Amino acid sequence: MTDRIKEQLSTFLDGELPDQETALLLKRLERDDELRGALSRYSLIGAVLRNDGAVPAARQVAARVSAAIAREPLLGRVRIRLPDRESVLRSATGLAVAAGVAFGAVMLVQQVKSQDPAAPEPLIAQAVVSPVEAVSDLADAGDGPAQSYVTPPATDAPDGLAPAQLANYLVAHYGYASPLVRRSVGAGLISAAEVAVLVDPPKEGQADP
Amino acid sequence: MNSRQAIALALGFAAAPALAESGQEWLEQMTGALNNASYVGEFVCESAGRTERLSITHRVRDGVVSERLVSLSGNGRELVRENDEVVVYLPDQKLAIIERRSGRSDLMGALPQFHGEVARWYKVDYVGREATPFGPTAVVAVRPLDGYRFGYRLWIDVDSRMPVRSDLSDGAGRVVERLRFTRLEFNNDIPDSAFEPALDRSKLRWVRQSPQADDEAPAWRAAQVPPGFRLSVSGIQAVAGAGAPVSHLVYSDGLASVSIFIHSPVPGQAPVQGSGRSGVASAFSTVVEGHQVTVVGEVPPRTLKLIATGLRPATMTPPAAPAAAANRRD
Numbered sequence: 001m002t003d004r005i006k007e008q009l010s011t012f013l014d015g016e017l018p019d020q021e022t023a024l025l026l027k028r029l030e031r032d033d034e035l036r037g038a039l040s041r042y043s044l045i046g047a048v049l050r051n052d053g054a055v056p057a058a059r060q061v062a063a064r065v066s067a068a069i070a071r072e073p074l075l076g077r078v079r080i081r082l083p084d085r086e087s088v089l090r091s092a093t094g095l096a097v098a099a100g101v102a103f104g105a106v107m108l109v110q111q112v113k114s115q116d117p118a119a120p121e122p123l124i125a126q127a128v129v130s131p132v133e134a135v136s137d138l139a140d141a142g143d144g145p146a147q148s149y150v151t152p153p154a155t156d157a158p159d160g161l162a163p164a165q166l167a168n169y170l171v172a173h174y175g176y177a178s179p180l181v182r183r184s185v186g187a188g189l190i191s192a193a194e195v196a197v198l199v200d201p202p203k204e205g206q207a208d209p
Numbered sequence: 210m211n212s213r214q215a216i217a218l219a220l221g222f223a224a225a226p227a228l229a230e231s232g233q234e235w236l237e238q239m240t241g242a243l244n245n246a247s248y249v250g251e252f253v254c255e256s257a258g259r260t261e262r263l264s265i266t267h268r269v270r271d272g273v274v275s276e277r278l279v280s281l282s283g284n285g286r287e288l289v290r291e292n293d294e295v296v297v298y299l300p301d302q303k304l305a306i307i308e309r310r311s312g313r314s315d316l317m318g319a320l321p322q323f324h325g326e327v328a329r330w331y332k333v334d335y336v337g338r339e340a341t342p343f344g345p346t347a348v349v350a351v352r353p354l355d356g357y358r359f360g361y362r363l364w365i366d367v368d369s370r371m372p373v374r375s376d377l378s379d380g381a382g383r384v385v386e387r388l389r390f391t392r393l394e395f396n397n398d399i400p401d402s403a404f405e406p407a408l409d410r411s412k413l414r415w416v417r418q419s420p421q422a423d424d425e426a427p428a429w430r431a432a433q434v435p436p437g438f439r440l441s442v443s444g445i446q447a448v449a450g451a452g453a454p455v456s457h458l459v460y461s462d463g464l465a466s467v468s469i470f471i472h473s474p475v476p477g478q479a480p481v482q483g484s485g486r487s488g489v490a491s492a493f494s495t496v497v498e499g500h501q502v503t504v505v506g507e508v509p510p511r512t513l514k515l516i517a518t519g520l521r522p523a524t525m526t527p528p529a530a531p532a533a534a535a536n537r538r539d
Contacts, residue, residue: 002230034338166485166492166505168449171297171308172418173468173490173505174288176442176459179243180361181377181489181507183265184386186278187254188488189297190286191261 009038232335232349235365239349242370245269249403250393251281256386256488268399277404287406300408306416306449327463330354330437339364343373343393351464356380357435357512358465369395377489379509386489420446429456429471433519435512437462451475451501460516467506467516474501484510493517 008025011017017025029035170189177185247268254261262281268274278288285300295308336348346364353360360382364374374389430440442459448470456471474480480501481494493513494503497520504513 166487166503168306168418168451169468169470169492169503169505170487170490171295171306172446172448172455172457172470173466174295175293175308176461176466176468177490177507178465180363180372180375180464181386183252183263183278184254184256184377184388184489185507186288187261187263187280187388188256188490190278190280190284190288190299191254191259191263191282191488 005035006038009035230335232333232351235335235347235349235370236333236351236363238370239363239365239372243372246369246371246395247397247399248371248393248395249399250390252388252390254386254388254488259488262391266399266403268404275404277406279407285408287408289404289406291404296406298406298408298410298413300413303413304416305410305413306418308418309420325463326437330358330462331360331464336362338367341373343390344368346373352382353380355436356509357438357515358462358508359385364389366393369393377507416449418447418449420444428523429458429469429520430523431458431460431469431516431519432521434460434516435462438467438516441466448472465506465508467504467508467513469516469520470503470505471497471500471520474499484514486510498522 005025005028008017008021012022012025167189170185174182174185174189247270249264249266251262251264254263264279264281266275266277268276273292274290275292276288276290280286285298287298289296289298293309297306297308299305330353332350332352332354334350334352336350339346339348341364343366345367347367349363349365351361351363358380360378360380362376362378363372365371366373371390371393373393374387376384377386377388378384431438438460439462440458441461442457444457445454446457448455448457451470451472452475453473456469458469458471460467460469474496480496481503482496484491484493486492489507490505491508491510491513492503492505493510494501495517496502497517502517502520504517506513
């Protein structure tokens, strides 16, 4: 959403947007979930600052949404808990809370889906024959068509190089791996059953930590 | 006060997060969250026919990063990191391996910045919103512009700015690994005890992989590297099982990295040649100038092979020449 759209939205709420632009904005609102969310949030902020009594109603709506969500079965849901500091900060800024709750409610109700047609579906297919995996989807195919992909076996060290030797190198590389995948490298080290570490003969006088 | 003034006033001090407008902005905010957040959680890692579940405890306190990964598969294995030291505990083998990097500030270095040079090799796109079990997320795609690196697709929690899911894909967009959180709780008061391994350390044999003298530079350089890859770290260290000091070079394009290990042949052992893979990391081994070379990194195998086969002693090596762009789409 560009600054110009934000400005239009704000002007629209003030009733000052020309008719022609209003028509265009309304059309955009019909197809733009994010814009509708922003409209809801802006409206609420305005209501709070005007103290026109709309906020309690909004809070009631938000509370009802929260209650409905709370009643849902937990299966398949993921917990995410914000830090106390952040919670306190939000409590201290009542306006922000109102805006955030309203916006959160909008997002939760709408359950907006990705706009990208190439977005992957959940990983649903795995090869029966281990350790080769068939991954059924695309992460981000760009211009290419969807296709399946079979990844190599999990830990197939180079011919003649024992998995243990590869593990030693992986440990040495771990600290330099991209932060986006470092945990994956770590996960591979402590998860794969065949990962082992080569050991040199102990040196005299060497003490363990 | 009209609405515009009200909005400006509200957004000026509201804690309600302003929404990022581009993939770049989302990634920058994600980087900020990763740099500062302390949390505990669990995640699932799907790769190469395996689904692994792990717990994670991550704390940033006074600039010190502590992290503990625990396999929940029942093997008791853990990885504990405190700044420049990493310890991998393998109780099933009665072993612990320590990687200590004193004096090398690049270890666990800063998170990548998705602009400048990196933008030449990756295209960052804001894909849109997607509902997840965590709630709404912003989906951002980081697409490689050639075939020498992997791409990423990140689901960034709108509220906390933390990536709650990431897919790693090859140049054609095919998923090679998926990592997703199943639980994530922020906590600014994680005690030190949370980073103590839940095993009897006195029964373990300790294997050290320490750096040698910092002023001892490896006598090797990569004569050909993919566009954008530059030497970021070099040194000599011990690697268990290598039988001799190992030259360790790290080349990075700002996002992906490749480690090169060079050492003298191990007496009585046949040289190793070939390629392989462990989870998200690939490996390629060969022999160059009578030395055993193994290259490891979170990049496609072709990248490793290119770098490994172009390795030369520093005395006869001109500066690394970028390889021709492969399958470049821009």
